[in-house]
Amino acid sequence: MDILNLELIKTLPQNHHLLYKGMAFDGQFYYLTVPEEKMIYVMDNQYNFIRSHNVSRPFAAICYNNKKQCFFAVDIREKDYIYQLNNHLEEINYFYIDKPKTTTSKIHNLSYNLNHDTLVVVYNEFVLELSDNHSIVHIIDDENINHYCQLTIFPPFHISIIQSKGKQYLCLSTTDKCCIKKYCIPHEYRINDFILNQTSDSQNLELIILATQCSCQPCLLHCIINIEICPCNDCEQSDKCQETKRCNCQHSNHCCMPCINQSICDLIESIALQETALSHILNAEGEKLQHAIKMANNICELIEIDNSVQMTINNVMLLENVLYTKLNTLQNLCLPKCSCLEKCGLQ
Structure with missing residues (x-):
């Protein structure tokens, strides 16, 4: 399995180690949550800290809704409530999620799917897509994944961080749960959140990652995922490839796209x-x-x-x-x- 190639952008202030939990981007500024301090720090697009906001709750997961031009955030102490914040990071509304499945986990991550105008809510065992009226329009679950950390939808792909046996992996999959690529996260990093650059082109997905190094040093990382389909010109096991939706040829590190x-x-x-x-x-x-x-x-x-x-x-x-x-x-x-x-x- 390939190891994800990560490039260090910036190390964050050491006095906040292990405190940064979530990250959002409104097209101009980055917002980093620090729930233990009830603070949200703001950086410009050059990753320089420019200001901080005292907020009403210890928000952890956070995302920005481009259509409504507001934020959605989760109180780290609660399980099923999501709060809406205005552009000044002031609380203006909240709602309760009536989960379709039983889970003891809290919400790990939030992201916004502009294409569907849905809020993506990540729990351990499954992921929910919520409509504008907060009803569930789609449930993402995979029997092969028992611990989701983050998930972002970039049609026709799902980009997710999952955890298995103490290790983190980044998976690029199709909406029908076919894994196209899977990368191992380097052991020295622990990913807390990531943002997909919406200017990513048709061949490369660009991620800005909020992570913590094993030395407890918080940092921002950058990586590019190449959307490369199996380069083989003659896959002898193409019939099996169609059945399993994976490539079994010599280029096994580059999974074939499913027959879609x-x-x-x-x-x-x-x-x-x-x-x-x-x-x-x-x-x-x-x-x-x-x-x-x-x-x-x-x-x-x-x-x-x-x-x-x-x-x-x-x-x-x-x-x-x-x-x-x-x-x-x-x-x-x-x-x-x-x-x-x-x-x-x-x-």
Whole structure:
């Protein structure tokens, strides 16, 4: 098994060792939680500390919702409550998760899936996707995984940190639970949280990682995961590869993608439908602006409508970036040549 190649970005202040628990990024700043101090520290995009916030609770796991432009965080003392924070890190709401399965574990990690507009909640044994009204829309569980630490969804992939026998591993898998790549985390590091850089291209996923070294030194790490499909041109065991969804050829460290011709088609179709929906939204906003110009009684009303249209356009731009990256990723899946893919009609 390959060992994950990690590059040190920055060592964090030693007086906070073992205190940093969660990390969020709002597109401009990084936010690190320190629950024992009821603090959240803020860094700029050059990883320099610029300020700190006293918060009302000892928040641990945290994530940023790009659509609502707010944070979601978990109190380290509680099991099933999630708190909503505004951009000033002030508590504005909270809700309870009615779990579908029995577990004694607390919430380990939070992340936001912009593509589905869902909140991803990680427990030991399973992962939940919650809709905007906090209902469960999807449950991620794998009988081969009994300890999730973190999970981020980057369609069509799941990127997760799991733990087994005291060791941590990073897994890149498809949404149908097929493991594409698995890396061993170097023994000198313990990963606490990670953020996926949304500018990751179709061939490389870039991660910013919050970790602790074995010397109790907190740090930020960087790594790039290459989305490389099995490079073999002739896999003699391609039939078995299709059955097990793994490559059994000499390039065993590069797992074949599962035969997902239909899945790729479905994902491309969903992108097309979302693009159509976005075009209707933009058209409706244009019509709204035209009517507002005719009906407005004063400049204040026009400014209010203009602000509303601008907010909608900004949200559409965020979704467009996600769809573009998703389409590039799917294109990359179809490029490598492998007999497994040829049998499925992907080439």
